[in-house]
Amino acid sequence: MAPQALGSAAVMLASGRLLGRFGPRRMMLAGIALSVLGTIAFTQLGSGPGGVLLSLSLLIRGVGLGAATTPGMTTLYGSLERSRIPRAASAFNVVNRIGGSLGTALLAAILHNALTAAPPPAAFGTTFTWALALSALTLVPALFFPQRSSR
Template sequence: MLGLALLSPAVVAMVYGLSRAGEESSFAATGVAVPIVIGLALLTVFVAHALRTTKDPIVDVRLFGYRSFSASATLMFLSGAALYGPLFLLPLYYQQVRGFDPLTTGLALAPQGIGTALALAVVGPLADRIGARPLVAVGALITTVGTLAYTQLPANPNDVLLSASLLLRGIGLGAVGVPTMAAAYQQLPHSAIPRATSATNVIQRLGASFGTAVVALILQQQISDHATGTDAYATTFWWSLGSVLLLLPLATLLPRRNQGRADNRHDTDQQRN
């Protein structure tokens, strides 16, 4: 109960602070900094409690002792930012800069969903055969290529090129997501899987909130600096591209192949780093 009482308001406070960052155009604004600091303080107390408790904590921070889990958790945070940040930007770009109505905007964004669906159909079996590391690296590269066109937005962009870029983004993000999630459980004992699931859910949501807050803040600052609509969005997409590039070095920390899951204390202790 104490863990829930600490973690829930910590996550709520941090997500609220991050959501206000775009509105305030600053992470230093009181309405942004105060809830984030409160959330971090509560999270620190929760971590200390989780390490001391003899019961199963709501989020088991000891899971980060497994290299595959800690690498996957970091990748999930960044991939959440890489996915949800542009999901915030793209509809705004098409409606505010291009003048599309909501239906046309939805149709313009459909290729990304199609790409993700195509990737999900094949990455699962591939992850079992070759492991998460190469798939995540290739997925990050594909996502990078798919994002580049939006960092070079001309006044009259080629819609076919943008649609193809979104298709690539969807394929790349799908290739990153499934193997990363699978790798998080690879070295864990069966008894730890429920606790790992709750931890990954929290991490993904924080990454999504962080990514959205950062791109909203950058976009607002670009507009405030009197950048044109197209230039403001293109510059903001460069920052979004940065979160994708960070996936590449982290992919090297994932297991190369499926090494199996430990079923006893001796095996799991040997797999800890």
């Protein structure tokens, strides 16, 4: 997981400049596309992709996740009055944790079901295929993000 964290951290350091240059929508769409691209190798776990490829994929996925997170948070907080930001931060944190828990539970159920039908590497590949599809679906709401930051 270290390559994913490094990729995400690297983009987060440059996110302000990137957001100013490309705007929230393009940055979020590019981030989602990169995270989807970084997930593809994991869908092939049944055929044994190498560790170097998986590490590179994690790095790409991290860059994508970092690039997709920044415009979402910036757009959310930038659209609020200053006095409402603390409550919004709490609500955002709760929704983020609940969504993450539900997503994890869904993928765990898919993995459990896949393990009854296939050996572990292929079952993980199937589960990552679902994760890839769900990640790709996030492109739809990202299309509705503003082209430019509100502040």
